[in-house]
Amino acid sequence: MARIGVFVCHCGENISATVDCGKVAETIGKLKHVVLSTEYKYMCSDPGQTLIKEAIKEHNLTGVVVSACSPRMHEPTFRKACAEGGLNPYLCEMANLREHCSWVHEKNELTTEKAIDIVRTQVEKVKLNSALQPIKVPVTKTAMVIGGGIAGIQAALDIANTGHKVVMIERSPSIGGHMSQLSETFPTLDCSQCILTPRMVEVAQHPNITLYTYAEVESVEGFIGNFTVKVRKKAKSLDEKLCTGCGLCTTKCPQKKIPNEFEQGMGMRPAIYIPFPQAVPNRPVIDREHCTYYIKGKCKICEIVCPTKAIRFDQPDEIIELQIGAIVAATGFDIKHADFFPEYGYGRYKDIIDGLQFERLASASGPTSGVIKRPSDGQIPKNIVFIACAGSRDPAKGIAYCSKICCMYTAKHAMLYKHKVHEGKAHVFYMDIRSGGKNYDEFVRRAIEEDHVNYIRGRVSTIYERNGKLIVKGVDTLLSSMPVEIEADMVVLATAGVANSGAEELAQKLHISYDSHKFFAEAHPKLKPVETNTAGIFLAGACQNPKDIPDSVSQASGSAVKVAALFSQNELTREPLVAVVNRMGPPLHSTCVGCFLCQAVCPYQAIEREDIKTRDGKVLKSLAKINEGLCQGCGTCVALCRSKSIDLHGYSNNQVYAEVVALLNEY
Amino acid sequence: MKTGLYPGCSLTGSARDYNESVSALAEAFGLELIQIPDWNCCGATAAHNLNKELSLALPARILALAEKNGLEEIVVPCAACYSRLVVTQHELKKNPELKNRISEVIEMDYRGTSRILNVIEWIDKYIIPLLPEKITKPFNYKVACYYGCLLVRPNKVLNYDRAEDPQTMDIVMTKIGAQPVDYPYKTECCGAGFSISRTDIVSKLSGKIIEDAEYRGADAIIVACPMCHSNLDMRRPDINKYWKTEFKIPVIFVTQAIGLAIGLSPEKVGLKRHFVDVKIS
Ligand SMILES: Cc1cc2nc3c(=O)[nH]c(=O)nc-3n(C[C@H](O)[C@H](O)[C@H](O)COP(=O)(O)OP(=O)(O)OC[C@H]3O[C@@H](n4cnc5c(N)ncnc54)[C@H](O)[C@@H]3O)c2cc1C
Ligand code: SF4
Ligand code: SF4
Ligand code: SF4
Numbered sequence: 004m005a006r007i008g009v010f011v012c013h014c015g016e017n018i019s020a021t022v023d024c025g026k027v028a029e030t031i032g033k034l035k036h037v038v039l040s041t042e043y044k045y046m047c048s049d050p051g052q053t054l055i056k057e058a059i060k061e062h063n064l065t066g067v068v069v070s071a072c073s074p075r076m077h078e079p080t081f082r083k084a085c086a087e088g089g090l091n092p093y094l095c096e097m098a099n100l101r102e103h104c105s106w107v108h109e110k111n112e113l114t115t116e117k118a119i120d121i122v123r124t125q126v127e128k129v130k131l132n133s134a135l136q137p138i139k140v141p142v143t144k145t146a147m148v149i150g151g152g153i154a155g156i157q158a159a160l161d162i163a164n165t166g167h168k169v170v171m172i173e174r175s176p177s178i179g180g181h182m183s184q185l186s187e188t189f190p191t192l193d194c195s196q197c198i199l200t201p202r203m204v205e206v207a208q209h210p211n212i213t214l215y216t217y218a219e220v221e222s223v224e225g226f227i228g229n230f231t232v233k234v235r236k237k238a239k240s241l242d243e244k245l246c247t248g249c250g251l252c253t254t255k256c257p258q259k260k261i262p263n264e265f266e267q268g269m270g271m272r273p274a275i276y277i278p279f280p281q282a283v284p285n286r287p288v289i290d291r292e293h294c295t296y297y298i299k300g301k302c303k304i305c306e307i308v309c310p311t312k313a314i315r316f317d318q319p320d321e322i323i324e325l326q327i328g329a330i331v332a333a334t335g336f337d338i339k340h341a342d343f344f345p346e347y348g349y350g351r352y353k354d355i356i357d358g359l360q361f362e363r364l365a366s367a368s369g370p371t372s373g374v375i376k377r378p379s380d381g382q383i384p385k386n387i388v389f390i391a392c393a394g395s396r397d398p399a400k401g402i403a404y405c406s407k408i409c410c411m412y413t414a415k416h417a418m419l420y421k422h423k424v425h426e427g428k429a430h431v432f433y434m435d436i437r438s439g440g441k442n443y444d445e446f447v448r449r450a451i452e453e454d455h456v457n458y459i460r461g462r463v464s465t466i467y468e469r470n471g472k473l474i475v476k477g478v479d480t481l482l483s484s485m486p487v488e489i490e491a492d493m494v495v496l497a498t499a500g501v502a503n504s505g506a507e508e509l510a511q512k513l514h515i516s517y518d519s520h521k522f523f524a525e526a527h528p529k530l531k532p533v534e535t536n537t538a539g540i541f542l543a544g545a546c547q548n549p550k551d552i553p554d555s556v557s558q559a560s561g562s563a564v565k566v567a568a569l570f571s572q573n574e575l576t577r578e579p580l581v582a583v584v585n586r587m588g589p590p591l592h593s594t595c596v597g598c599f600l601c602q603a604v605c606p607y608q609a610i611e612r613e614d615i616k617t618r619d620g621k622v623l624k625s626l627a628k629i630n631e632g633l634c635q636g637c638g639t640c641v642a643l644c645r646s647k648s649i650d651l652h653g654y655s656n657n658q659v660y661a662e663v664v665a666l667l668n669e670y
Numbered sequence: 671m672k673t674g675l676y677p678g679c680s681l682t683g684s685a686r687d688y689n690e691s692v693s694a695l696a697e698a699f700g701l702e703l704i705q706i707p708d709w710n711c712c713g714a715t716a717a718h719n720l721n722k723e724l725s726l727a728l729p730a731r732i733l734a735l736a737e738k739n740g741l742e743e744i745v746v747p748c749a750a751c752y753s754r755l756v757v758t759q760h761e762l763k764k765n766p767e768l769k770n771r772i773s774e775v776i777e778m779d780y781r782g783t784s785r786i787l788n789v790i791e792w793i794d795k796y797i798i799p800l801l802p803e804k805i806t807k808p809f810n811y812k813v814a815c816y817y818g819c820l821l822v823r824p825n826k827v828l829n830y831d832r833a834e835d836p837q838t839m840d841i842v843m844t845k846i847g848a849q850p851v852d853y854p855y856k857t858e859c860c861g862a863g864f865s866i867s868r869t870d871i872v873s874k875l876s877g878k879i880i881e882d883a884e885y886r887g888a889d890a891i892i893v894a895c896p897m898c899h900s901n902l903d904m905r906r907p908d909i910n911k912y913w914k915t916e917f918k919i920p921v922i923f924v925t926q927a928i929g930l931a932i933g934l935s936p937e938k939v940g941l942k943r944h945f946v947d948v949k950i951s
Contacts, residue, residue, distance in 0.1 A: 345834035351852075465834075467854030469885070474854075 005130045008039040008064040009122060010055055011100070012046035012071035018100050021110040022118045027070065027100075030119050034126055034670060038062050046071050047080050055081065056088035064090060066129035070098040070122045091134035093579070093653060098125040120666060127665040131658045137576035140632050142228040143328035144570045145170060149220055149509070152180020154544025154555040155333035156202050161563030162331075163211035167570050170325055171206065172234055173216045174505075175264075177282035178203050180335050181545075182552060184265060184359055186366035186373070189415040189551075190446040196281060196368065203283040217288055219505075221322060223330070223512050224608065227539030228575045229632065230327040238318040240275075240289035245313035248285040252305035252314065253277060261293045263370075267360045269378060270370040275305045275314075280368065289314075329539050329566040332523055333559065334509060336545035339394050339402075339498040347393075347466045347496065353379040354473060355466060355494045358412055365419045375423050377493045384427065384492035387420055388475045389413045390463050391433040394499035402499045404520070406549045409497035410437045414450040416495060421454040430457045430489055432477050440551070459487060466494055500549030515540055522548050533561040541565050580653040581634040582609075582641055584627045595648040597625045601640035609633035610640060673792070674741030674784070675703040676732055678712055678751035684904070685748070685896030687940025691925035692747050692789070694938050698804070698929070701796050706735050706744065712754040715863045726768070727775045729758035733786075734778040743785045745792040747925070749895035752788045753820040753828070759786065760827045788821060788830065789894050789925065790838045797928065801845055806933035808847030813927070814883035814891050815839040817856050818898040833857070839924055843892060846931035851886040855879045860901040869905065873912035876901045880909065880917045890948075891921045899923065904945050920948040 011028045013019035024042045032040030039062050043051050046069055058064060067090060069081045074097040082092035098121045108114040144167050148159045151173035159169045171178070182188075183203075185195035206212055221233040256273035263272040265279045272278075274294040277287045295302035296316060306314040340357050342350025354377045356364075363369040364376065377384050391413045395406040410433070417429040436458070438444040450456045461484075463477040472490040479487050502521035510517040515535040516524040523546050526534040533541050541562035544555035569575075584595050592615050602610040613628035627648070629640075641649045641656070650656060681689035696703045709732055718725035733755060736744050746752040759782050762769040773780045787795065817836045825833035836857065840850040858879055861872030880902060883891050893899050902921040910916055921944070929939035941948045 345832055349835060465854065465858075469854075469882075 005036040005065050006038045006063055007036050007066045007068065007126055007129060008055070008058050008062060009037055009041070009068045009070060009126065010046055010051075010058075011040070011042040011122070012051070012069065013042065013044045014072055014101055014105075015045065018071070018105040018118075021105045021108055021114050022100060023115040024118075026115055027118050027122060030670075031070075031122050031126065034123065036130060037126060038064070047077050052080070052084040052087075055084050059085065059088035059090050065094065066090075066132060067095040068098055068122060068125045068129055069095065070100050070118070070125070072101040073097075073099050073103075093135040094129065094132050096125045096129045096132065098122040119670075123665045123670060124662040127661040128658045131655065131661055132653070135579040135652055138579050138581070138631050139574045140226075140228055140577055142570060142572055142575055143230075143326045144168065145325070145327055146329045146331065146566045146570070147172065147230075147232055147325065147327045148331045148333055148543075150174075150180070150332065150334035150544070150546065151178030151206070151214075151216070152333060152335045152544060152555070153182040153199060153202075153552055154335065154546075154559040155180070155331070156199075156206055157556045157559035158331045158333055158543045158563050158566075159206055159212055160202065160209065161560050162566050163209050165563070165567045165570070167211065167567065169209075169212045170327065171212060171214045172218050172220060173214070174219045175278065176217050176239070176276075176286075176288045177278045177284070178206060178214070178216060179279075179281075179283065181359070183279065183281070184267070184366070185362050186369070187415070187419060189411045190440070190442045192415070192418075194367075196366075200281045200283075203281070207283045214284070215323075216284060220509060220512055223514070225633065226577070226635065227537075228328050228569070230330060230539065232325045232327050232330075234323050234325060236321040236323060238291075238315075238320050239286070240291065240294075240315055240318050241286060242313045242315050242318075243284070243286055245311045246286050246309075247311055247313075248277070248287075249310065250277060250287070251308050251310065253287055255304050255308045257302065257304060258293055258295050261290065266363050266370050267357070269360055269363055289316075329541070329569050330513065331541045331543050331559075331562045331566065332509070332513065332515070332535070332546055333543040333562075334503050334506060334546045336500050336522075336549055337503045338500055341496055341498070343394060343400075343498065344496065346464060347494070348468075352466070352468055352473060352494075353377075354384075354492065355496065357496050357498045358409065358416065361416050361495045365416070365423070373423070375420055382492065383424055385424070386428045386489065386491050387417075387424075387430070388463075388473075388489055388491040388494045389417055389429065389431045389497065390475075390494065391431060391497045392462075393496035395497075396434060400499075402501070402520070404548070405437060406497075406500040407437070408500060408549050408551050410435075411440070411443060411446070411551065413495075413497045414438070414447040414456070417456040418450045418454050421450075421456060428457065429454075430459060430475075430491075432459050432461060432463050432475075434460070434462065440553075461487065466491075500545065503546065506546065513537065513540055522546065533558060533565055539569065577632075578636070578653075579631070580636040580651065581631045582629050582636065582638070582649050582651050584629060584649050586626075592624055593626045593648060594646050595626045595644075596646050597627070598645070599625075599627060600645070601627055601643055601649065604639050604643050605634075606637065606639065607633050607635050609635070672702050672704055672741060673787075673796075674736045674739070674744035675705050676709060676712075676736075676744055676746045676751060676755070677705065678709075678746070678748045679714070680748050680750075680896035680900075684900050687943040688747060688896055688899065688923045688925065690938070690940035690943075691923055691929050692745075694929050694934055695793075695797060695925050698932055698934065699797055699800055703745070704739070704741060706732060706741065707739060708735060712751040714750060714754070718754075723772070723775065725754075726758050726761060727772050729755045730762065730772045730780050731776040731778060733759065733782065733784050734773075734776060734780040736784045737781055738778070741784060743787060745787045745789065747789045747792075747894070748897075749788065749818060749820040750897055752786065753823075755786050756828055757824075759784075790821070790842060791830070793842055793924070793928065794838070798842070798845055801928075801932075804932040805846060807931055809843070809927050809931040810847050811849070811889040812851050812887055813843050813848045814851050814853040814886060814888035815843060815856060816853070816860075816879060816883070816891050816893050816898060816902070818860055818893070818895050819857065819862070820897075821894055822857065839892060839894060842924060843927065846928055848892075848927065851883075851888050853883065853886060853888070855882045860898050862897055862901070865897070865901050865905060869908050870912065872901050872905055873909045876905060877909045877913045877917070880906075880919060881913070884917060884919050888919060890927075891919055892924050892927055893921055894924045906946050918946070920944065920946050922948060
């Protein structure tokens with residue numbers, strides 16, 4: 004005989020503001036088999052949980068329904084409380100009165116009625132629940148970090164230093180990410196390379212880290228603790244063991260006019276190239292798209308000059324398969340470029356550049372050796388304009404959010420300019436100065452007060468060229484909206500930070516969510532900023548949203564702790580909410596007819612073939628069998644199976660029917 | 671297909687030259703243009719500043735008349751009228767209640783099905799395909815294409831060309847042999863309706879537009895809006911006085927330029943009506 008306890012939560016006022024919780028508890032209390040129905044302000048709090056634990060013992064409950072928020076929020080909490088009260092945790096169900104009812108409806112009787120209906124379905128369901136045992140799976144204690152920017156580097160080093168193995172996948176020929184391109188960094192103006200390159204070297208030399216550069220994730224299968232990841236190692240056209248990194252080939256390559264990505268197109272590189280002198284690994288790759296040999300079938304000069312005969316023109320891409328326990332996505336971000344802006348000439352004017360280009364001009368290792376020279380004619384600009392929020396905070400441009408880093412780097416740029424060109428004039432057009440952060444506002448004030456950067460609050464409507472000058476037309480909203488016109492020698496756009504190219508494809512391979520801007524989505528905006536919705540996959544750095552270095556590094560360390568915690572276990576328990584194909588005695592063995600249609604539809608390749616054999620090994624029947632380690636409980640096979648041989652633990656057909664019937668019946 | 675024509679007040683008044691050139695092109699290319707019978711004022715700049723319902727009812731009546739007369743497509747050469755008509759269609763499509771209300775006001779059925787073309791769209795659709803064989807006197811000049819505001823704005827509603835850096839007129843001009851200059855003033859304000867109340871403002875703003883076109887070496891400014899034309903052409907004496915200079919650059923309607931390129935006479939396309947002498951043909 005079922006003895007069900009129902010616990011209605013007010014969720015502070017989140018539920019009780021629109022749902023009459025007292026009435027819900029009272030009505031449900033009258034249902035058959037419900038021996039206890041009660042309400043409380045915060046069921047998830049300690050007293051709330053104690054209430055459940057004690058009621059289980061006192062009323063000898065066989066099932067519990069907690070009518071509260073989404074199971075995604077607190078199902079684990081309440082199942083654990085039930086277990087502590089002596090009830091199998093899978094005999095606990097949640098009725099979602101918050102997201103499915105109180106938050107989406109107004110306060111009235113119908114809302115309360117709907118709440119009662121939601122609880123009734125769960126009462127009928129829980130009566131049919133069976134006591135399940137969690138599934139135990141082993142943990143592969145190797146982490147994969149995707150992306151080798153500062154976030155990926157930090158996560159990899161932190162994990163590796165806990166003693167676990169790390170594989171780092173970086174798609175470009177070197178690790179370092181955007182930070183390697185920066186000149187000096189706010190708010191301290193320390194040199195980016197000086198703080199970054201030692202860490203890049205540490206990654207390469209760490210005994211626990213295996214680094215694959217020029218490599219990309221091809222596919223990801225499996226689940227937390229047990230991912231199988233295929234990685235495509237793009238052909239570098241080089242035997243890395245033989246290459247000494249002397250760089251002779253790069254100096255002799257006749258193909259010299261390829262826009263240098265690292266210099267943001269402001270310099271040229273050959274077809275065989277090392278992205279920058281401090282690159283890790285310090286070995287070249289051949290860019291096959293531009294190499295004369297791959298285009299015309301002739302050249303091979305690099306092969307001839309290479310003293311160790313390391314060039315391999317026929318090297319194929321290689322696919323390797325790795326067993327991975329946890330994944331950190333750290334693929335960073337990108338920025339919009341000047342050609343995004345029609346009002347600023349769609350990239351037509353050479354001296355309108357973006358922030359990363361300015362970083363390269365200001366960098367000692369950049370194309371101008373750190374002298375601020377404008378791209379068109381190499382002159383030092385006497386009058387320079389910086390435009391903040393270029394594209395950001397502008398729904399008309401499709402980027403409604405604040406890019407967060409640009410106020411700060413614009414102040415930095417203006418300051419760097421003033422430090423290098425003392426007699427020059429620097430102007431910044433801004434909407435608001437957003438400089439929240441330790442020592443950040445002080446930094447901006449310094450630019451304004453000590454370096455006399457002219458901050459103008461207002462937008463720039465258009466820029467055009469005249470008499471060799473860039474005419475910047477804007478408005479000063481603090482000067483009763485007076486139009487401002489500045490004749491500039493160079494303009495720097497603090498363009499919006501956007502998701503990196505390929506982010507969407509990668510998210511789909513990883514089965515993680517992403518937002519409408521293609522930034523990866525965290526599991527909870529406040530309480531789970533490092534986790535994704537897919538267990539075992541974590542986020543670090545600007546792949547989640549534009550972030551500065553301190554934030555990227557903090558999050559990376561956070562993700563490393565999550566991975567280490569996961570790896571501190573030898574076995575993981577998984578929810579036993581998986582599908583089963585029924586089995587019975589001979590001669591039938593199962594109602595499964597062995598059509599294996601389910602095998603074709605299972606998105607997780609969880610369905611195997613089991614042969615029922617006689618003693619002498621003759622195959623009597625082939626039946627579908629579900630690998631509970633792989634099954635994600637999606638239910639696709641259940642819906643498809645024509646002989647109704649598959650059922651889903653925790654969501655059996657009977658349970659679902661009971662829910663539907665409950666709704667159809669009067670109470 | 672028959673195309674309806676909504677001339678609006680300018681084409682029958684201050685911009686008769688524009689009207690003549692549109693008709694001349696239609697005749698030369700064998701295109702049938704049917705003036706919407708019994709058309710009324712589109713409300714211009716006044717109505718939508720005073721009374722929203724009125725500002726929608728006036729254009730709605732024009733569109734309803736087009737529908738009633740079986741004109742599925744209408745061309746509106748005046749950029750301001752074009753804007754009023756498209757905005758009305760957009761607003762009423764968004765808001766069915768308002769649509770019913772406006773139908774009541776105008777005492778006519780309004781469905782909102784007519785396709786509204788601006789003059790460049792009309793040229794693109796009907797003239798460009800036939801143009802190559804017709805060109806007898808390529809318009810071999812440097813031109814500054816001036817779009818003004820209403821031809822491309824509000825972009826979300828018109829969904830036509832690029833609001834900040836429009837190109838369509840430049841492309842049409844290249845098809846008749848002209849060389850458009852890189853012209854940053856193509857969508858700057860000419861002063862619009864201030865033409866009458868604050869001529870000084872128009873003189874200042876339009877003066878800049880003209881000055882930059884001359885600076886960039888253009889032989890002519892090309893326009894597709896009677897309002898722009900009157901500010902840049904008719905107000906030239908005021909502009910010259912304000913700027914204390916003698917701007918000479920003529921201002922030509924896009925339809926006039928095409929007319930000249932296919933060998934029509936300056937009189938035929940209304941060039942003789944201009945205030946600033948057009949010496950180029
Ligand atoms: C102009 C400018 C100036 C800045 N100045 C400062 C400053 O002064 N101080 C500061 O704190 N911050 C600054 N920042 C912000 C700083 O650049 C970022 O905080 C930092 O780069 C974020 O690091 P990340 O590792 O998350 O991403 P990234 O630096 O973008 O690195 C991501 C890495 O992942 C790799 N990757 C991408 N996709 C894949 C894939 N599919 N597979 C494998 N690998 C992939 C990329 O190749 C790259 O190496 C500035 C940013 C800009 C644009
Ligand atoms: S073969 Fe390709 S990479 Fe080698 S030198 Fe020639 S162009 Fe350069
Ligand atoms: S950080 Fe500053 S410049 Fe960047 S989008 Fe936000 S407000 Fe604009
Ligand atoms: S429920 Fe069925 S289809 Fe879904 S993962 Fe499990 S076995 Fe595959």
